[in-house]
Amino acid sequence: DAMVIQNPRYQVTQFGKPVTLSCSQTLNHNVMYWYQQKSSQAPKLLFHYYDKDFNNEADTPDNFQSRRPNTSFCFLDIRSPGLGDAAMYLCATSREGQAEGYTFGSGTRLTVV
């Protein structure tokens, strides 16, 4: 089945230690998104790729970076995780135009110790 896959499902990292979360998709969607969701809050868009064009949200901290080496893969790098970065990280994809909504991966739960 076509889908969005996130790895790992759970990630524990040390305070200040760089961590990378991955997302892959078999839907051939050209837009990919990274959201951060904290408990009882709305998913917050960090950035998105429209094909290879990177779009950063104005309030996304510099600590968060992203790479999209090809259509299928997208990575979220957190350079120096702080305790406040503990959250669920959601990858989503959509076709151009977004009228059909997003398809989400299963998410990565990040814990910072």
Add this chain to the structure above:
Amino acid sequence: QKEVEQNSGPLSVPEGAIASLNCTYSDRGSQSFFWYRQYSGKSPELIMSIYSNGDKEDGRFTAQLNKASQYVSLLIRDSQPSDSATYLCAVLGSSASKIIFGSGTRLSIRP
């Protein structure tokens, strides 16, 4: 004012009854509207989308849109315990660049 507003709940509904979830949005030019269901610890799952004024039905779910009032709702008929989840309202704004999510309404179906 938040761009997409929902009552956080929890909304408690007896099994078999109709659950009614509401959402308002601030961007009058918004184009597309979505309801996502999110179980605890899981990612959001798209359950309904609506694009024009009126009602759209899919099984036990009915989405209602009123663009003049900037209001969108979700009705769940014959509520089941498996419907207990957080329901996120999401809106594609006039810029069409991204979908904005509400913070969700937590729904609890009591047996």
